[in-house]
Amino acid sequence: MPAVTITTDDLAPFATIEPAKAQAMIVDALGMAKLLAPCITEDDFAYPDAAKAVIRGAILRWNDAGTGAITTKQAGPYQQVIDSNTRRNNLFWPSEITQLQTMCKTSSEVFALDTAPSGRRGHSVWCSIGLGGDSCSCGANLTNFEYPLWETDCG
Incomplete structure (x- = not known):
């Protein structure tokens, strides 16, 4: 069993996603994560919960992308509008890729x-x-x- 596993139950507290769609998104996200950071498949992977959090965040963002949901926050004369109607270029943001790859690094580096x-x-x-x-x-x-x-x- 791989060190990092995600199920539809892991997504349920954060979003309502049809189970078949959620399962397909999980398979895609885990596949891409394994491509970026192969060590997450090893049984002795040191950070399974952290990797799961990064991957789950990407899945939830992917689920929200393109829905057209707009969030508005207002405090006095200041207002912030967040539009989730964005196109999806990559599943993972560069910062998430760095986080996943950093989890695979050993503590000693050659120099x-x-x-x-x-x-x-x-x-x-x-x-x-x-x-x-x-x-x-x-x-x-x-x-x-x-x-x-x-x-x-x-x-």
């Missing part, structure tokens, strides 16, 4: 910091080329890379 000299012959150790710069600051380029012209190494 490297090169502290060794650049290996370029003739440059001073203080030359900007050796320190990650994009131009020579020691003048070795003027001596055919035989020796640094300005920034000589202290030794």
Whole structure:
């Protein structure tokens, strides 16, 4: 049994959706979520409830999209109108994709910091080329890379 499961009963407290439609939406949403974050199918997935919340939110938004429902909020002279009549490009928002993919990441990540000299012959150790710069600051380029012209190494 996959770690993340959603049933029509999980959607019922939030919206009234015909069971056949809800089941089809669940299958689609889980399929897309597995494509974006394959780890949610593993039995030892660490965040099944969080993934379920993200997927359920996308399903509920999908259900509301295109209904033409308009919500109006007013407080004094200020008014806010929210129109849910939007077209559906993707099931998941970019932030939801990031959330799902972050749940699949391990806590350790590989990184490297090169502290060794650049290996370029003739440059001073203080030359900007050796320190990650994009131009020579020691003048070795003027001596055919035989020796640094300005920034000589202290030794």
